Amino acid sequence: MTFPHSRNTKSSRAAILRSLLGGVALLAVTASARADEPIPQTEQSDIATLAPWSPHTLLVVDAAYQHGKDGRAYVVDADKGRLLGMVQAAYNPNVVLSPDASHFFVGETTWERGNRGERNDLLAEYESSTLKIVADEKLPSRALVTPKRNNLAISADGSHVYVYQMSPGSAVEVVDTASHKVTQTVDVPGCALIYPWGNSGFSSLCADGTLANVSIGADGKPSMTHSAAFFEPDHDGIFEQSPSVTKDGMAWFISYTGKVYETKLGADAVVSKPWSLQEGAGMKAAPDSSKPFEVTWRPGGWQMSALHKSNHELYVLMHKGPFWSHKDGGSEVWVYDTETHKRVRRMSLPTPSPMVGVTQDDHPLMFTTDEDTGDFYILDAKTGKQVHKMKALGGSLIFTVAPGEG
Secondary structure (H helix, E strand, C coil): CCCCCHHHHHHHHHHHHHHHHHHHHHHHHHHHHHHHCCCCCCCCCCCCCCCCCCCCEEEEEECCHHHHHHCEEEEEECCCCEEEEEEECCCCCEEEECCCCCEEEEEEEEECCCCCCCEEEEEEEEECCCCCEEEEEECCCCCCCCCCHHHEEECCCCCEEEEEEECCCEEEEEEECCCCEEEEEEECCCEEEEEEECCCEEEEEECCCCEEEEEECCCCCEEEEECCCCCCCCCCCECCCCCEECCCCEEEEEECCCEEEEEECCCCCEECCCEEHHHHCCCCCCCCCCCCCCCEEEECCCECEEEECCCCEEEEEEEEECCCCCCCCEEEEEEEECCCCCEEEEEEEEEEECECEECCCCCCEEEEECCCCCCEEEEECCCCCEEEEECCCCCCEEEEECCCCC
């Protein structure tokens, strides 16, 4: 007997077989097509090289106060308002650029297990063109204080880097940049920070109002002299971030009231009679701590001054406030001729800034920041006109380092 659906069943089986054979053929064609596709190249690691640094290539130091172990140093093209690169600068970093801008050094501190364990105080050296680390020297110590330019300094010829430390007394470590070794530690009791002069000397500010001047002889042995007291720390302290020039050993120490002590650094440092920022602007000089509540224009901020060497111009952040407002950012920048002691320009800022920097070329740029947002302002140093605004560049932008400053 033949069931009515038998023929249909055979037909269905044949259809299924044809379908399977077709699928196998399709898979074979697909596999063949895939085999013919080019195989992607394995990713290759390389190192990009930055264009040669111009006078408007600079380092911007970010202390990252909100997460201090993650400090950074940014490389910025100020002509384009563009971030070129970044290196780690861990916990209260200090940064200094070599005289020819080919390398820069970062003083930093880490702990073996993040927030504990063995402490490592380090001096890292980077190539400016590749941001490649070329030396990583372990230091005896370094001062863990809020980053200040004069915690770390370099000699005029780049042969020595000086590191300020307090372990427990004040001292300066001298690092040979050729051997990457600490050659000696020079005690500077009662004094702090580093203002280098020439190839083998530096000065430090002292708590008794003097300067300690250290000369390192050909035999490597240091000798020290002290200047006469030239300021009264209790009544009118000195901004330790005051600018200096390593090559010719000049410094302009600015006091809280706005007195400017032009100083020729050296073994026999000479401090000139001070002149007043306010008087240079046609105003009455500001009073010291004996009249602490009198409100007037005063210098203030963190990196509160900068110097353009060849133009003989001193840039100072100014704000209105009483005597103890020296940490307040400036709402304006006043520019002075260091030879005539007169104000030559007055520029309002987009927002009050704790930091001012300036390049050293014939068409200088000026730098300020918004402390709340981390915005970085690039301004024409001769007009104050905004050139670029880099939004939220960092968390705590604290100072800039431009080629040729030393």
